[in-house]
Amino acid sequence: TAHAATANGGDVIANLFEWNWKSVGQECTTVLGPKGYGAVQVAPPGDSIRLSDGTHPWWDVYQPVGYDLNSRMGTEAQFAAMVTACHNAGVKVYADAVINHTAGANQTSADSYGGASFNPGAYTYGSIGYDRSSFHDYPANCPNAGNVINDWNSAQQVQECQLVSLSDLYTEKDDVRSKIAGYLNKLVGYGVDGFRVDAAKHIAQADMAAILAKVGDTRWGGRPYVYQEVIPGGSGQLAPSAFEGNGSVLEFTYAHKLKDQFNGSIANLKTFGQSWGFEPSDKSAVMVTNHDLERDNSTLTYKDGSKYTLAHIFELAWGYGTPQVYSGFRFNGSDDSPPADANGYVGDTDCSAGAWNCADRTPGIANMVGWHNAAKGQSVANWWDNGGNAIAFSRGNAAWVAINNGASAVTQTFTTGLAAGTYCDVIHGNPATGGSCTGPAVTVSSSGQATVTVGAGDSVALYAAGAACTG
Ligand code: LAG
Ligand code: CA
Incomplete structure (x- = not known):
């Protein structure tokens, strides 16, 4: 399929959390491209577990079970069409890459959205080719029975035990690295331009570097843009700065401190920058919120009304880091499903119906993308x-x-x-x-x-x- 010759050159990322592929493609064509967004971040595109209780929480997509691209968000063909539509609008596509783990070893469902075959309790993923030896285990890798992380300052535990019981891939092994890289290359083959690396803190830096070395250049040339999820709090090898060698880092501290100022005095923002504990600007993927943070109350969210809009306006105006605009679905409970059919397949985004909060379209926010692009390079x-x-x-x-x-x-x-x-x-x-x-x-x-x-x-x-x- 035809893709436009070049990206539009913008850097603002619209994070369209769990929008289906059809709706992402339409948003690229009608809003993101025309408003000057440089990229869209899309939900994990691989196959994932589907819980058997019919609840379809949003987080089932963080439990990969297959590397084909039939998912809650649509079919592989719909994914490919979405990337083409975004490219034709000049908008790059960054995929949420869940590569530290597969499904929870504590799960019993053998059902998925795309039809992969797997058995989570047995650590077998036939569609990918993983078996028990593809995963870290107690006591050879993780020192704690049950593979739990007890010491969050231990790199070995954080990287070789299980994050919330999620089966932890043996990323030191070349075969595992190749399978992960094969998945990322499949995405690059469809035109994906970069990756939000989920749970990057839980993957040893050397393993991540080896995986990325197996991933090819993007369709528009150059290396994929990599921004890693590293929740701050760790030191040494677990500090956000320790991940800069593999790409940019999502800026949690920025999001937390931005909320503090908007709930205090925004005059303090005069010095907002690296001296506040952020990564250097060129390594910072800054945000007002994301799907985890809007649920744990540590950041501003759509529930904060004008403060949420103003925080995005500030983020786009200030010029620090690579900014994101977050558009997700409205929720009550923190395990809610996005608006979906009875089988959990996500429905089309309707920005007018109240089920979704389309901050990327909010008039002030959307037009600030053009403002941001016009201010590029100016102090x-x-x-x-x-x-x-x-x-x-x-x-x-x-x-x-x-x-x-x-x-x-x-x-x-x-x-x-x-x-x-x-x-x-x-x-x-x-x-x-x-x-x-x-x-x-x-x-x-x-x-x-x-x-x-x-x-x-x-x-x-x-x-x-x-x-x-x-x-
Ligand atoms: C992430 N970044 O490192 C995501 O941003 C975050 O949303 C993911 O957690 C996490 N890492 C794993 O990719 C989400 C939910 C968890 C959920 C997990 C897997 O916040 O609550 O865990 O996705 O679906 C769920 C249950 C756990 C259970 C686990 C495994 O809540 O109780 O142990 O599944 O079965
Ligand atoms: Ca790991």
């Missing part, structure tokens, strides 16, 4: 804050934003860094090239100043490239 300048919950800054002379996380409107004459002219406020309307704004316009004087009112829990954002308008 933060013209910082202003009121000592509390209102801030403003520019990125050089390319773009300017004000964010009001407070309870009342703020009216202020700001130094914007922008050239004199009339600019569309892209939070409340679309950018217009040469035409009229679809929302409010802001006039910047010859001294670069603008008098602006920023509503409570709201934002105003202007940028030069593509947004200047006749008002």
Whole structure:
């Protein structure tokens, strides 16, 4: 199938958590490409266990049972069509790669979404070719009976025991490495451009390096973009920084501290960066939240309303790391299924029905992707804050934003860094090239100043490239 010749060059990742392939493809075509997103992160595309109790929790896809691509999200053909649709929209595709483990050894179901044959209790996965010798075990590898992790500061235990009873692959073995790489190469063959590596902390760095060395270049050239899930807290070999050699690292500390400021005083964000304990910007995959964090209350979530939107606006404006925008399904219990049919196959995303929260489409967030792209390479300048919950800054002379996380409107004459002219406020309307704004316009004087009112829990954002308008 035909793919576009090049990616659009953006770096913002839309994390469309557990959207089915048909809906991801449509989102690439109608929203992500047009708004300038550089990539989409999709759910684990391999076959996974299907529990026998009919509950279909979201987390069954984190229990791989086969490396064919028939899954809860669709068929292999639908996966391939999704990648092509995204590529044709200029959007790269990053897959969630669950390669540390297979299904739980404590599971009894032998059913899957794609029809793989396996027996979790016996550690046999016929469709892949894994048997008991493909997995770590007590006492040869894991020192604890039951293969449990007792000491989270022990690299041996974290990497060779079982994370929540999930059968832990013997990634020191070349045969296991080749099978994992075969799966990743299959994805690359369909056009996948990168991987969110699930449970990367639980895979020894040397094993990950050896697996990646067996994976080919992407269709658009160059190495796959790798960003690893390493939950902070460990030191030495288990510290996030110890994983930089294999790629970028998901920035949990960023997400936690961002919540703290939005629930405190966002004026503190003036110094938000590596000095706060983050990985270097070029190794940081930053986020407001993800599927685990929105369930453990450690980050802002869609349930936080305007703070959630404003946090995404800040993340896109600030320019630290590679930013993600998170769009998942609304939930009550932390084991809920995404909206699905009786057999657990995920239904089409409906952003209007209330079952899904499509932050990637939220007008202010979606238009801030273009703002982010226009600000590329420009430093933060013209910082202003009121000592509390209102801030403003520019990125050089390319773009300017004000964010009001407070309870009342703020009216202020700001130094914007922008050239004199009339600019569309892209939070409340679309950018217009040469035409009229679809929302409010802001006039910047010859001294670069603008008098602006920023509503409570709201934002105003202007940028030069593509947004200047006749008002
Ligand atoms: C991850 N990153 O390292 C994912 O972001 C996280 O969502 C995954 O856990 C985890 N690692 C394994 O890929 C999720 C759920 C767990 C769930 C697990 C496997 O948060 O609750 O465990 O996926 O489906 C479930 C049960 C456990 C059970 C286990 C194995 O909750 O009680 O022991 O399955 O049967
Ligand atoms: Ca492991």
